[in-house]
Amino acid sequence: MTHEPPGPDNRRSRRPSTIRDVATLAGVSKSTASRAIMGQGGVSPENMEKVRRAVEQLDYVPNQIARSLNASSSAVLGLFLRHTRSPFYAHLASAFEEHAAVEGYEVMSLASGDQPDDANYRSLMLMADMRTAGIVVAAPNVDPRTIRQVASRIPLVLVSQMGQPSNPGVPYVAPDPREGGTLIDHVAGLGHRSIALLSFSPEQSPTQWARISWMRDELEHRGLLAGLKRIEPDQDLTDVVGELHRAGATAILCPHDSVAFDALAAAARQGLSVPGDLSIAGYDGVPPFDHEVFGLTTYRIPVEAMAEAAVKLIDDLVHDNHVDAGGILLRGELISGRTVGPPPAGPDTTDAS
Amino acid sequence: MTHEPPGPDNRRSRRPSTIRDVATLAGVSKSTASRAIMGQGGVSPENMEKVRRAVEQLDYVPNQIARSLNASSSAVLGLFLRHTRSPFYAHLASAFEEHAAVEGYEVMSLASGDQPDDANYRSLMLMADMRTAGIVVAAPNVDPRTIRQVASRIPLVLVSQMGQPSNPGVPYVAPDPREGGTLIDHVAGLGHRSIALLSFSPEQSPTQWARISWMRDELEHRGLLAGLKRIEPDQDLTDVVGELHRAGATAILCPHDSVAFDALAAAARQGLSVPGDLSIAGYDGVPPFDHEVFGLTTYRIPVEAMAEAAVKLIDDLVHDNHVDAGGILLRGELISGRTVGPPPAGPDTTDAS
């Protein structure tokens, strides 16, 4: 084995050069260097040039953080997400980044995961500390008090998966709650008279809980409710789906698309054909679940439009433009796939026209 | 309509209280306040209590950024991702956050999207500026020079979707390149003698390009290559798939799972049954694509293990433990689904045992 060359060092070396280094090398004062770098004029051409060269030679890049420490605001937006994993949030984040970039913002994201609320508070404060221009919160698990506390210090916009969130005074973007019946209309319209719901616990997801609750009430009101089954994340749905079917349900509405696919797998294991024996619908309608090859029937939350609206809202807030204390409601759309069809012709189909 | 109450204000109010406010209110000096807050001892019980009360009364939260400005390091890790959208990166980010949390790190993420490399450089510097303890880069589009430049200032680990990346001296985590043949072995093992590849351009994804190139060479070497078709993102694959099939290909390997589903849809439109007429395989094997209900045959990149290894690596680097200049290679696994089967019995199946 030959002698190893000093080689590209694993360990860090020269500390990043500061504006001081630039000033010294250019033979001017820090202030002049600063002004030259900021390009605000008021610097002689010679000094301008000297500084430019020093910057180049030293690979100098201004420390954005130190800069924003006294600038009181930067061009960075904070995005606080429930998870990174779920396609809904991933898609939202991506769309938000794109639209924010158009307005000249950089986006830094933090995820809540399942941390307790005081950790959420610290995460949000961390964003605020770095003088983000504003924060967008897309994490239904954050306590409303925390939201208000942070919102009192920095422009903050809420993005919700459902109707108006319970944070008075904080602007929000959300799907129009009046759209909640779209899916039910579709399923009922095909003739289903016994529709079941799957749901996580309220703790696991307040948003989905609210959504499902609304649907339960609506179905009950219309006399179509076949029952609501509480499920756990990653639970095997084979038995649940089997029971619901045996109990007479002809359609199952799921809290989100991923669950719908679990239910489809469960139905397959139970030897049930979809939508022949049983119809199954999801909720969210976000890539990749909405891929034509899957043919899932679902309700598409208008993620793209929500992201765009959120950027506009936070941007207005940042620029102190007038912003409605309320929020912006957007309409999604029904994705009509191949997992929902007419109910099987049963013995009591008499009243189905 | 009644008179509106002053209401929870849309606009921000009192600027966040600083350690100065705390000190003043508690009637001590900034240093004492600081020490009390840091809880490092050396403060009298009375002052301790006074400060505690002041903190509570003012809702004081230390500014982490200002703190790290002279601390030279914080407990925040930076994660720089190619996209937020793709399930691969979303999954990686999520897993990374979880493992980082175990080690007591917070994770802030920035996405590269399609920005030019100088913007990538600025993004990475922004992370470094905020004194992140270290940075993990999972974005194959970042220029190696940029990587080295940043790595010379701050602990940096590379996470790649394929074998060893071309960044000498920078530790990395990657799937074992020797595993590259797994999928080919599987498909060829079933009797396919004419295997086609789909690929994006090298610019769109160096990683996938490298992977596909490797496969092309391998297939050519084995005399099984039916051709390589260059595709664009979001391209309709109907014609491509049709042509490949007519040209005699019995199996198509895709650059990643999402493309595989596009190909499946295209095959369906062409009236081809899968895997009866044509076998199709993906690559990545990450949720939600690996869901049993889809039955996709693919190669699963060991994302979880990679995330865990990346955390360990960056943590070691941060603590100046010895870290191999090379990297860590991990093995994924073949997911054998229902989209790859034996080739159709053709006129020239004579040599297939």
Place this chain on the structure above:
DNA sequence: CTGTTAGCGCCTTCAA
């Protein structure tokens, strides 16, 4: 144990 001083890197008054 406590307060004063200095400095992280930067920008922005204020005089000169």
Place this chain on the structure above:
DNA sequence: TTGAAGGCGCTAACAG
């Protein structure tokens, strides 16, 4: 046009 000084919020080193 320029430099010196001060401050963003915080912590660490240094006297008392």
